[in-house]
Amino acid sequence: MSQQGVSRPTRVAQEIKKTLADLLLREAKDPRFQKMSLTECKISKDLSIATIHFALMGHNQDDPEVQNVLQALDKAKGFLRTELGSRLRLRIVPDLRFHYDSVPEHVAYIEDLINRALNKK
Structure with a gap:
């Protein structure tokens, strides 16, 4: 794949x-x-902050497991940044900010609504 x-x-x-x-x-x-x-991963123009969105299969935003994963990701930040720095050879390794992505659960909800509407006909 060309990156041009x-x-x-x-x-x-x-x-x-x-x-x-x-x-x-x-x-x-x-x-x-x-x-x-x-x-999804978005990075600031100066490459100093990477915002990473994640989804948890079978969980929604209010599930305590989401907070557990966020805490685990926070604890792992040092390890993850060190590994990123060595593997990608970045001059500046960005600060990692993790956020739960609720889009997949919304998609599932909308698909369910569509399926119910179609089945009523």
């Missing part, structure tokens, strides 16, 4: 997302990370 025409922040964000997903799945020792998927 794609801004550097966009390329860095894509690499951060890919590398973090690999780290969380394969190397982080916390079992809470096994149920999550990274949905």
Whole structure:
């Protein structure tokens, strides 16, 4: 895939997302990370802050498990930043900010509403 025409922040964000997903799945020792998927990574223009959105399969925003995962991600930040710095060879390793992505649960809710509406006909 050609990266021509794609801004550097966009390329860095894509690499951060890919590398973090690999780290969380394969190397982080916390079992809470096994149920999550990274949905989006945005990075500031100066590459100093990476905002990572994640979803938890089978959970919604109000579920206490979401807070548990956020706390675990917060504890793992140092490890994750160190690994990102060495794997991606970034001059500045961005501060990682994790946020729960509620879009997948909204999509599931809307799909359910559509299916119910179609079944009533």
